[in-house]
Amino acid sequence: MRRDDVELLWPGKYDADGQRAAIPSPGQGITPLAEYGDDPGAGLLLHGDNLAAMDALLAAGERVDLGIIDPPFATGDNFSISLPIGEGDEVHRAPAYSDRWEGGVAGFLAMLDPRLRLLHQLLADDGSLYVHLDPTVAHPVKVLLDEIFGPECFQREIIWRIGWVSGFKSRARNWIRNHDTILFYVKDPGRFTFNKRYVPYPPGYVRRDGKPPKGKGIPIDDVWNAGPGDLELRGADSLDSIQIKSFSREKTGWATQKNESLLRRIIDASSRPGDRVADLFCGSGSTLAAAASLGRRWVGCDQASMAIHLARKRLREAGAGFVLATLTPGRGQRANEATDQGPPSAAARQPEPEIRGEDALLIAAPERELSLAELRAAQEHAAARGCARLEIIARRWGFAGDALAGTSAIETACLHWRGDEPALPRPAVDVRVRGLGPWTIAVELAGYGHRAPGSPPDVAARLTRWDEWIDAWAL
Numbered sequence: 001m002r003r004d005d006v007e008l009l010w011p012g013k014y015d016a017d018g019q020r021a022a023i024p025s026p027g028q029g030i031t032p033l034a035e036y037g038d039d040p041g042a043g044l045l046l047h048g049d050n051l052a053a054m055d056a057l058l059a060a061g062e063r064v065d066l067g068i069i070d071p072p073f074a075t076g077d078n079f080s081i082s083l084p085i086g087e088g089d090e091v092h093r094a095p096a097y098s099d100r101w102e103g104g105v106a107g108f109l110a111m112l113d114p115r116l117r118l119l120h121q122l123l124a125d126d127g128s129l130y131v132h133l134d135p136t137v138a139h140p141v142k143v144l145l146d147e148i149f150g151p152e153c154f155q156r157e158i159i160w161r162i163g164w165v166s167g168f169k170s171r172a173r174n175w176i177r178n179h180d181t182i183l184f185y186v187k188d189p190g191r192f193t194f195n196k197r198y199v200p201y202p203p204g205y206v207r208r209d210g211k212p213p214k215g216k217g218i219p220i221d222d223v224w225n226a227g228p229g230d231l232e233l234r235g236a237d238s239l240d241s242i243q244i245k246s247f248s249r250e251k252t253g254w255a256t257q258k259n260e261s262l263l264r265r266i267i268d269a270s271s272r273p274g275d276r277v278a279d280l281f282c283g284s285g286s287t288l289a290a291a292a293s294l295g296r297r298w299v300g301c302d303q304a305s306m307a308i309h310l311a312r313k314r315l316r317e318a319g320a321g322f323v324l325a326t327l328t329p330g331r332g333q334r335a336n337e338a339t340d341q342g343p344p345s346a347a348a349r350q351p352e353p354e355i356r357g358e359d360a361l362l363i364a365a366p367e368r369e370l371s372l373a374e375l376r377a378a379q380e381h382a383a384a385r386g387c388a389r390l391e392i393i394a395r396r397w398g399f400a401g402d403a404l405a406g407t408s409a410i411e412t413a414c415l416h417w418r419g420d421e422p423a424l425p426r427p428a429v430d431v432r433v434r435g436l437g438p439w440t441i442a443v444e445l446a447g448y449g450h451r452a453p454g455s456p457p458d459v460a461a462r463l464t465r466w467d468e469w470i471d472a473w474a475l
Contacts, residue, residue, distance in 0.1 A: 005147075006146075008109060008144055008147070010103070010106040011106060013110070027055070027059070028048070028056050030044075030046065030053075030060070030325050032324070033326055035322075036324070037316075037319060043298045043315070043323065044325060045323070046302075047303075047325070047326050050115060050281065050303070051118065053301040054280060054301075056327065058121055063123070065124050065127050065128075065272075066129075067123060067129040067130070067278045068130045068266060069281050070279075070287075071112060071132075071133075072108070072281075105137060105140060109140060112141065112144070120187070122278065125187055127187045128187070129149075129186070130266055131185070133182070135180075138181040141183070142183055154184075159179050159182075160182055194269060195268060195270075195272075198218060201213050201218065263286055264290045264293070267287075267291055274295065276296065277291040279300050284307060284310040284311055284314060287300065288322075289315060292321075353387075355382070355385055355387060360389070361391050361393070362378045362391070364394035369394075369397060370397055371398045375412075379410050392412065
């Protein structure tokens with residue numbers, strides 16, 4: 001940056017040599033899992049880390065015309081999803097995602113920075129980006145976006161009123177907090193898509209000088225909500241806004257869901273039919289559903305399994321065509337697996353198991369595979385401390401089914417591991433449904449088993465009914 005530029009600083013922004021920290025390149029691939037609809041090529045729904053997803057899209061030569069993201073707001077909260085149970089008002093709240101960052105806003109910026117830099121690369125030369133934020137982080141993110149895009153690429157700050165004032169908001173001893181901020185940037189201020197929309201002038205409308213209007217109408221961004229009197233006087237067609245209304249028919253239970261009317265307004269203004277729209281924090285899929293309804297192609301990504309489940313269900317119900325895909329192990333991971341070695345620096349940072357009496361527990365990092373070298377190191381560590389049993393929890397395994405044979409005298413249990421090559425995430429159970437008659441359905445969970453049979457025994461002894469193994473279910 002130039003000496004007279006303004007920038008944000010946080011731990012890790014620059015490396016030891018004073019250079020801007022490199023953007024991680026996991027080198028993961030995109031593997032289709034299923035196709036839906038008549039035109040599956042119209043959409044791509046990716047399950048995985050959006051940083052790895054953008055890296056994979058760029059490696060494949062992909063570009064997007066419009067980006068719309070609604071990242072976490074660094075609220076410090078853990079968010080849940082509300083799942084209805086039966087036909088009543090009862091709901092089950094399940095964990096959705098965490099918005100807690102080590103270091104607070106600094107940790108949040110460290111997460112967001114490489115993703116915004118990749119998104120800038122992913123945008124077409126005439127592309128646009130909308131970033132949805134709240135007042136807590138809108139200002140530092142604005143400075144960060146100016147650094148990445150350039151101040152001249154900032155176009156507008158859009159204020160979105162998020163609801164009516166009632167309850168706690170009306171009782172607060174302060175100004176009402178009742179809006180979110182949307183920052184609008186373009187890749188090139190000299191060439192970007194913007195389809196300005198107008199509300200037609202009402203019959204008999206004249207200018208203040210008594211002359212008829214010359215323009216196409218009243219720009220939509222110049223009008224807002226009105227009360228019942230204005231509505232009756234001027235007519236519903238003359239009043240338009242990004243609607244602040246109940247969108248109960250769209251609600252999926254996702255805590256931070258946005259209504260589709262807001263997203264349709266943005267997509268209609270900043271893209272053309274056939275353009276590709278990207279939402280890399282897609283949540284329950286509101287942006288994707290809005291893009292599909294307007295004839296745009298789209299790509300969505302989220303790391304939360306429940307978000308992908310809701311988005312897939314929502315898009316299928318809307319009749320959208322798309323491919324559901326996942327991210328596969330990257331170049332470095334595949335090389336490590338082939339040579340039976342961990343990453344080059346694995347020896348310096350191999351995780352050590354936690355010792356509890358005669359048992360040891362190792363929890364691997366969720367974003368990477370556990371290599372056989374790391375597993376053997378954990379076995380040696382546990383055996384050296386007199387442990388009789390080692391339990392390992394990992395999301396991905398970097399070794400084949402016979403790799404454990406004769407590797408250690410210590411008893412080893414790999415939770416989530418089936419003894420075969422785990423190249424892709426797979427369903428834990430095979431659900432088979434058959435009809436038995438009117439209003440009767442039998443569901444069989446085939447191949448279901450306890451992830452660590454016999455451990456811990458005190459918990460297993462208390463689980464006597466089949467439904468105690470189920471976290472949540474719905475028909």
